[in-house]
Each structure stands twice: as C-alpha cells, then as structure tokens.
Amino acid sequence: MSHRLAYAIGRVRRLVVVFGVGRAVLAIGLVAIAGCAPLARPLAGAPTRAVLPPTVIPAAPTVLRFTWSYKDETFEANGDGAVRRQGPDRARLDFFLRNGMAGGYAILVGDSLTIPGIDLVKRMLPPVPLLWASLGRLAVPATTDTVARLDGDTLRADLGTLRGRDASAADGRAWRVTFAGRELARVERIEGGRLVEWMTRGPGDDGALRLEYVHEKGKRRLAIAVSDTTIVEGFDDAIWRRR
Structure with missing residues (x-):
C-alpha cells in the first residue's frame, strides 16, 4: 500500500x-x-482561431511493423506486430506474442472495431478514437464547442460541450487534441475534468515513430515502437473480414 x-x-x-x-x-x-484519474490541466497557450490541420490516412496501402509491450496491474506481455493501413479509413492490426506464441488481431473500418479471438487484444487496445489517433487520424465524435490555444508551433484544442470553458472545467466528456506543427501528436479523453485515458505519437530518440496508450483509471499501458514502414501494391480483401 x-x-x-x-x-x-x-x-x-x-x-x-x-x-x-x-x-x-x-x-x-x-x-x-x-x-x-488525475485532474486535467487548464489548456495552455494563447487563444487562437486557428483551424485544426487535416488528418488523413494515405491512400497507398502501407505496412507498419512494430514491437510492443503491454502492462496493467495484473498482467504483462510483449512481442511483435504489424499494421496494414489503407486510406481513407481501414486498418488491420496483428499482434504476436514473444517466443512464437499465438497472438490476435483487430480490424478497424471507419467507426467499427472488430476484435475476434483471444481476449488479450481486447484488453490492451484503446477505443476507436484513440486507436485512429495512433495512426495519425483525428476521429473523435462530433462535439458542439471548440476552444483552441497556440503555444509556439504547438496547437491544442478542447472539443466538447464546453460553454466557454476548457475541458479541465467542463462537465461530462471532452476531448483534448494536440498538434505538433501539422502532425497529430496527442489525443486525450477527459471526463468531468479528469484525464481518463490518452494516446501519444511522435518520434523517439532514433527518429522512428513511437506510440503510447495509457488508461489512467485502469492503470493500463501499451507502448509501440515502429521499426519499418513499407508501401505495398495492395491488400487481399479477405484481411478486412472476420474469420
């Protein structure tokens, strides 16, 4: 204790x-x-009317290979994986446990996430908006209010029913998004002024893409290090169907 x-x-x-x-x-x-869950901090930066940069999944079929590690209060696992991604809104994620053990997969099409098979993948993946954020696409539910602030080249915006406040002082659910330049860098889900879960994406020390998902309440953490990104000719339609 x-x-x-x-x-x-x-x-x-x-x-x-x-x-x-x-x-x-x-x-x-x-x-x-x-x-x-910790209290959400007030939105930093100077007020701005800047428009959020567009975020799209490239149309070219792409495979991202990665290593991953997962940890919560009772369980730890790690291994390798791959994302097959194709714009505007399709992705398949395959996870393989280390030492050649069986893995699992998830299919993400638009707002629909299908996770057949073992419970491990269900346990460690974030909800759809944060999963899309990991791939660089902003896909949070529609909201009524937006408050944005600019700090150097960092643009932060709170989306929700804000009534002139930021997400740290708003009731109910809100989303906080952060752009580094024109790249989506972080998405947070805030409930009643508390930071419940978040996803970050950005370059590591070696310049390769690093992703991290944390659920504060559930004390869950998924870390992904992308090792290779390859554009391919195309994908078989069967990969988008549940087996």
Missing part, C-alpha cells in the same frame, strides 16, 4: 469517529475518485 493511500484511509477512519458514517461514505467516494 502506498503512503498516500494509507494516509487517505487514515483520514477516512478519523472521519468515521468524528463525523459518523454518512460523511465517511462521502469521504471514501472522494478518495476513490482522486485515485482513479
């Missing part, structure tokens, strides 16, 4: 003694919320 959690539980116990059960239940709820 962490010192912070032990301290919080101690506070709750003292509340039981001093204030009774009702307030203790409220305190437990507040402790649980605080331990689930």
Whole structure:
C-alpha cells in the first residue's frame, strides 16, 4: 500500500469517529475518485482561431511493423506486430506474442472495431478514437464547442460541450487534441475534468515513430515502437473480414 493511500484511509477512519458514517461514505467516494484519474490541466497557450490541420490516412496501402509491450496491474506481455493501413479509413492490426506464441488481431473500418479471438487484444487496445489517433487520424465524435490555444508551433484544442470553458472545467466528456506543427501528436479523453485515458505519437530518440496508450483509471499501458514502414501494391480483401 502506498503512503498516500494509507494516509487517505487514515483520514477516512478519523472521519468515521468524528463525523459518523454518512460523511465517511462521502469521504471514501472522494478518495476513490482522486485515485482513479488525475485532474486535467487548464489548456495552455494563447487563444487562437486557428483551424485544426487535416488528418488523413494515405491512400497507398502501407505496412507498419512494430514491437510492443503491454502492462496493467495484473498482467504483462510483449512481442511483435504489424499494421496494414489503407486510406481513407481501414486498418488491420496483428499482434504476436514473444517466443512464437499465438497472438490476435483487430480490424478497424471507419467507426467499427472488430476484435475476434483471444481476449488479450481486447484488453490492451484503446477505443476507436484513440486507436485512429495512433495512426495519425483525428476521429473523435462530433462535439458542439471548440476552444483552441497556440503555444509556439504547438496547437491544442478542447472539443466538447464546453460553454466557454476548457475541458479541465467542463462537465461530462471532452476531448483534448494536440498538434505538433501539422502532425497529430496527442489525443486525450477527459471526463468531468479528469484525464481518463490518452494516446501519444511522435518520434523517439532514433527518429522512428513511437506510440503510447495509457488508461489512467485502469492503470493500463501499451507502448509501440515502429521499426519499418513499407508501401505495398495492395491488400487481399479477405484481411478486412472476420474469420
């Protein structure tokens, strides 16, 4: 048990003694919320009316090969994989466990994600908007409000029902997107002012593409290092169908 959690539980116990059960239940709820997801920070940068850069999947059929590692509170795994990607909105992801063990796959077409087979892939993949973000495509649900700020060449925008505020102060669900220049670099899902999950993409120290997905509440992390990107002639239509 962490010192912070032990301290919080101690506070709750003292509340039981001093204030009774009702307030203790409220305190437990507040402790649980605080331990689930961090508070979203206020949107940084100067206000701007800049339009979000377009994000599209290239029409040319492309294969991205990668290594991956996954970890949550009870499980760890790693291995190799490949993404077969074709614009405007098709991708197939294959994951292979290290040491030649069986793997799994997922098919992403538009807003539809199909994950047959073993539960591992279901367990570690992000939801559709963040999965598309990993491939450089912004595909969050339609929202009513947008607040954008510019910090140098970094453009950040909050999308949701904001009512003149940013996502850190908004009720309900919001999305925060970050562009480095014209490249999509990060997408976050924020609920009730708390950062629930996020996906980042950008070059590593060696210049190759690195992806990271983190679910703060579920304490899940998937890291992907792209090792090779190859344009191919085409794909068999069978790869888009569930077996």
